[in-house]
Amino acid sequence: AEHTLRYASAGDIYGLDPQSTTDSFSINFLMHIYEPLVRYNRELKIEPALATSWEIVKPDVIRYKLRQGVKFHDGSDFTADDVVMSLMRATDDKSPIKGNLPALKSVEKIDDYTVELHLSGPTPLLNNYLTNIAIFDAQWLEKNNGVKPVNAEVGEEGYTTTHANGTGPFKLESRRPDAQTVLTANEGWWDKPEHNLTKIVHTPISSDATRVAALLSGEVDVITPSPLQDAKRIAGSPGTKVLESPGLRTIMMNFNMRDKLADGNVEGNPFKDARVRKAVYLAINMDLVRDKIMRGKSRNAGMLVAPEVPGFDEKLNQRFPYDTAAAKALLAEAGYPDGFQFNMNCPNDAYVNDEEVCQAMTAMLAQVGLNAKLVTEGRTLHFKKAQEGQADMFMLGWATLPMLDGFSVLSAMLHSPEGKLGTWNPGGYKNAKVDELTKKIDVELDEAKRRQMMAEAFAISEEEVAWLPLHQQPLSWAVRDNVEVVQTPDDLLRLWYARIK
């Protein structure tokens, strides 16, 4: 029977080349057409895809056995050449996603169905990285002049941007950018399909209200995201329901720990004092935020990573209890009984109810005498300013994707700024022990040890309130009643698990 699934998301994919962008929505969508060597399953566990097995030859050499009998949509066979060319393309100097596979030095073809990856050092997260790297057909790339990554400089359109040829469960039928992308089921897929779709019609609808209207009026079957505040209405409407669960993305606030406040009314920087940071922490009533602003859908966080992420530790996830009296006491102790003024930057289009959460926080901080001057703006400006250190507190959400590992937080946000490390630590938090642990975790292949070291590092940072964790923002999708989809905490819709009744 015909089963067409009409799917509306907030934005469109950036193009058809999964190696031309780091946007996780685009990459995930294109993974319906292309496939990686290994992939996440419904439980977000890694499982074989184009590779059937792998073994560690040396700490820095990993060998993958490839699946046989797989065909690309144009009919050509999948072999080791394809893997070699695809991986080299992804890590080419000009590749925009070079950073997604940082350790790869070279790929060696052992035979038609075996390859070896040579790394710059032990890389415990290699498979996590590989889930994000699509495999192209080598001949197809050669024929269409696509061996090198699409280069924005050249000024010509890459063939791969407008055409697709993968091994995945769906084939591209047509695409109109920003209007419609149509996929049809790939009859010759190597895997046994769990879905029963014949066709996927994807439309981007950026306006929340319009997207909801489209679902309510029956013009689409699935929307992601579905605005939290409309959940009641959607659930209450006949034929539609809401899918909600806590997501991977942890929302947190960064503290400026440089020598001066960006916009303060006191000398020096009170945030350098851990007591002040803790006071801020204690002054914020996340239960209220969850119940009112997040409509009970969020999961308050004590850690900077979500439970699904390796490195998570239930013990560390307890929040310090909300306590304004204690907060005031701490402030007084630190020498600011009357509080002080600083600025707080928030995006207004990046996270679920981001602006509202920040407004609520300012109100709460005001109650302990802290005067946070709220600046909210679009994400491009927000992140720019945050990174340039123009904010005393700013909001950041981190899902650890594509790594899906606590190391992501440690290396980017807790390690002091240093080369590839601490890239998202503009506040300048620095703890020698944390730095040391982070570097060790990077090359530790023993999973138990890694976990233990991560827990240690997280514990330190938590005690020092290096960042202020808020919550995992909820995933909120909505579907028509006859549609079944799998909702994973990474907020990515994998339609090869979707079914229409």
Add this chain to the structure above:
Amino acid sequence: MSDTSFTGRLRSFADSDLFYSFRRSKTTVIASIALALLVFLAVFAPVISPHNPFDIAGLNLLDSELPPSWQEGGNPAYLLGTDTQARDVLSSLLYGLRISLLVGFASVILAAVLGVFLGLVGGFVGGIADAIIMRIADVLLSFPAILVALLINGVMRGILPANQQDSAAIVVLVLSIGLTNWVQYARTVRGSTLVERQREYVQAARTIGVGPLRIMLTHIMPNVLGPVLVLATINLGMAVLTEATLSFLGVGMPATQPSLGTLIRVGNEYLFSGIWWVVIFPSATLAVLVLAVNLIGDWLRDALNPKLR
């Protein structure tokens, strides 16, 4: 008739054709009352509002999303209910109105003053000055106003240091709306100035030896202000709407200092969710405001147009 005292003038105004035509137009009278009321509410917002929406310390999320007081679950302390941040809708509405009107009036005044001055100079002085002014006007006119406002807004925001952006948001908006709108005034005034300049009373002043600046300001200006008044009235409504639209595009007033437009933009997201009061009340207020202003502008145009009498 030509009593110079204040009451005399008042009486002669009450006796004038303008006032007569005003009294005769019922819609205009109603519109004026509505506008006067809204302006009154805006000016005295700090006194009238039951709560201070800017006093964030007074907010308690527990009180968020209360419906209007007459509805079930409503709280009499919040006549029109509260928003998702527990702000009193009535109070933020009054303050929002205040800001919208402030932006509207200020940008109209800016545009009018600039436009009248440049129009006078262009029309009266002519030559290079005129050419330059009119070319700039052409460029501005050759471009949709809202995009120009976006451009100016972008530049202004860039120039200002980060920590002043919110406090300067009003100024930025006023500048971007004002700077896009002066062209109409300038063109109108320039046109009338070209006509007035040829008039014999100007020539008379010149034969006497009155200086050009004085002629421009004391002779010509009072005679070209009629159409400016009409334009200004109609533009007031447009400016308030433009602010709302800019807010929709993300460059309006910040949520911490909401204008009516911002309130609507934010409330718009709750249109499906049943919290209708956060969007309906600001929208209705804005609609009444713009409608009233437009009706008055309409009437004024007809009343001041000698050809239509």
Add this chain to the structure above:
Amino acid sequence: MALLEVENLKVEFPTRKGVLTAVDSVSFSVEQGEILGVVGESGAGKSMTGAAVIGLLEPPGRIGGGQIRLDGKRIDNLPPSEMRKVRGRHIGAIFQDPLTSLNPLFTVGEQLVETIRTHLPMSAADARKRAIEWLAEVGIPAPDKRFDQYPHQFSGGMRQRVVIALALCAEPRLIIADEPTTALDVSVQAQIIALLKRVCRERNAAVILVTHDMGVIAETADRVAVMYAGRLAEIGPVAQVLQKPSHPYTAGLMGSIPRIGPRPDRLIQIEGSMPRLTDIPKGCAFNPRCPKVFANCHHNPARTAADRRWCGRLSALRRGDAMNAMPTSLKTADNRTLLSVKGLKKHFAMTKPFLNRLIEKEEPQSVKAVDGLDLDIPRGQTLSLVGESGCGKSTVARLIMGLSTPSGGNITFDGIDISRAPAGSPAAVRQRMQMIFQDPYASLNPRWRVRDIIAEPLRTYGLSGSREEERREVDRLLEFVGLNAKDGDKFPHEFSGGQRQRISIARAISTKPEFLVCDEPTSALDVSVQAQILNLMREMQRELGLTYLFISHDLAVVNFMSDWIGVMYLGRLVEVAPAAELFNNPQHPYTRLLLDTIPDLGMSKRDRTPAAGEVPNPISPPPGCHFNPRCPLANDRCRSEAPVLRAYANGGRVSCHAAEEGRGPAIVPAGMEHSTQTAP
């Protein structure tokens, strides 16, 4: 039965202050083929009467009473659709301004054909033929080519011809012509009136000719109706009304018209001005201004139509009374020149924008508005400039006043060269010369109080002294020009045109100047008011010893005002002579042409042959003598060589080859026959 009968017509305007009656109990009739003139001051109700007859009163105006009958059939109460069929077909109309009467977006032919086919059953082709015939009939050359042209491609006179064709093309039997020539140039007016008269006579169509020009009436109309404040003051055969008016108003009106001939010291003057419709006096509307008023005038309104003697008392007032000419006051003729102009030039560049010139490779063009003008004005005397519109009169005035800088030549005032000194400087000289403008409505800033307007020169030149002194000075000036000191606190819109012109004059003389430039100071005024102003100016000259440069296109006014007259044509002076000499013995053919256009008030019924030709384009004047294309005496020399001003016997100077060579017949200008007569 008369063609048109109007009985007790009343036209009303409801306003918020009550109902105004613009036309009150007007009755008259028009016979087949008759020309009825309607005269009266502005606002007297002439146009309203015409509009009521043709059913085109603008709302909220309405017919408030009386009847209008066409061929005995009432037409004032016809439903709009029926009335529409009467318009154009039975009653045609011609309005004042030919420039705005034609729809600019349709060709002349389209408008004609559409009118013809609306009323006459005719095929498109026939209608076209008929239309072209009509164009030929009204004297449009090459009518089949002109047929497809748009109105803007026609000159003003041509357009009025087209308007006449349009009004007549459905062959109506009555034409209402509302000031058909007022907007036209003097030299063209005569042609249009002659044309109208001819085509109507040929078709036996009756005409109601509304005008304020008595001369036109005298020449054209069979009977004349005089209106005053919405009422008929007098109606009767032309000769009777003009020569032996019964109503003091008519008499005053006739007397206040300046004439060509010996120059009286004063014109007869009706005091005051026509009342506003809001306060028309009880009884005879004219009673406050009437020199013959008696008790009954305050109660009895006008009599019935049957009574020819409109006024309560048979007036003894005759035009002749006014001519009790006082002896011309002996001027303290100090013949020293006060203002002297030598070789004055003003060229306006008509350059197109740079790019156009670059691409089209066009030479820069210019309008030679003034092109080498020499003038000397003796102290205490008046020199007038006359000439058609656009000949440069105003430009001369502006140059003298320093409102624009000459392109060549120089101007000296009392020996001081002021050619390039801008207006207002040097103050010492400029405060000795002032200007009076044409348009009394435009020359006063509507937003200023009269007091401030008059005091502005005093303040600017620092002559005002203390506030109290200034106040007294302004009061004195107001009273001097015949206004009330209280008027100082009013705004200009509270005054009538004549009063405004007095304010203008008060402003001009506030600095105690010696020299006044008057650019058509009365051409926007009604004759009765014009007389007041002209008298005032003459008085001022006598009392203050002023010197005038007077500009006008009305030769009769000029005759009244001037010692010297200069005739301009396309930026050049073609003849300048003492006033009497110019009228009695004109030397230049153009002067003769101008004199020839003066309508004849003397009822001589002579057939004027209006001069052919239109006012030429000042951008490309013809070579040689500029006048040559219109000149009956032109020869090859005239077409190639420009003449220069040369003195001739009687103290005048003329620039004409023919005059110099003594060529052609010495035409005695038509107006002169009358001018030599003495008053009856």
Add this chain to the structure above:
Amino acid sequence: MFVFLVRRLFQAVMVMLAVAFIAFLMFRYLGDPVNNIVSQDATQEQREEVRQRLHLDDPMIMQYGRFVANAAQGDFGMSYRNSRPVSALLAERLPATAELVLVAALLSLVLGIPLGIYTALKPRGILSQGLQILSLIGISLPTFVTGILLILIFSVWLGWLPSFGRGEVIDIGWWSTGFLTLSGIKALILPSFMLCLFQLTLIMRLVRAEMMEVLRADYIKFAKARGLRNKTIHFRHALKNTLIPVVTIFGLQLGGLIAFAIITETVFQWPGMGALFIQAVNFTDVPVMAAYLVMVSLIFVIINTSVDLLYNVIDPRLRADPTRASGRGA
């Protein structure tokens, strides 16, 4: 005529240079595009590299110069966001915006002119006063609210019309049109109505005012005196004269439609240039923004020039001297 065109062309180039320059000034402040290109955890080195690759580290004036030079050859560079030539992106979106704006413009004319005439001819009628106020109410709400309300009523409640997108489109060469399918036409209704609402009101009111003024003109009085039928007077004589200023304003406002299409396209997910622009703004996709602005001003200039030329068709007075057209008043 030729000179006239040359002058317009020259002006157009100046306008576009100015626009491009202002656009460039603005872009500096809109955020750092690099942030959007690299992944969140890219190192400073990687960022620098991207910066260099895109020449973002060059001085402003050089970037501007390069942009102008390339744009002159129709090359607007590559979009940062989706690595495709900007000209291709714009060309793809042009049909959607063009059709939307076209329909909105026609709608505003087709409805606005008759309504304007009606209200002018019957100025005191109840219906025309009602229409006047109604039209004002229609523009007293910000358009984005109107748009959502339309969707709520016609898509969600009544289910008559689609709430987003263009429906089915058919490609004719590089142009994709929604005119040829039922769903395409249905999809046009709500967005074009929302977009034209402001315009419609404007035109209606303008026609009314102009018509009332024209009806007082001398040539109308003279036409009545000639006994022409009311129909002829109103619809032949008065209307044609009324339309002249309407054409000017309409031309100017057409550009406004293109600008307001940004909002309509966002609300209705209309895949046009406006939506592209807003995405580009959110992404700081400088080449796309710059190209869009230049393109819009180009369209604007073309429209205005055509309006001026159109004048020559309507107004015989200008045929002789087209330069006069550029001097038309506001």
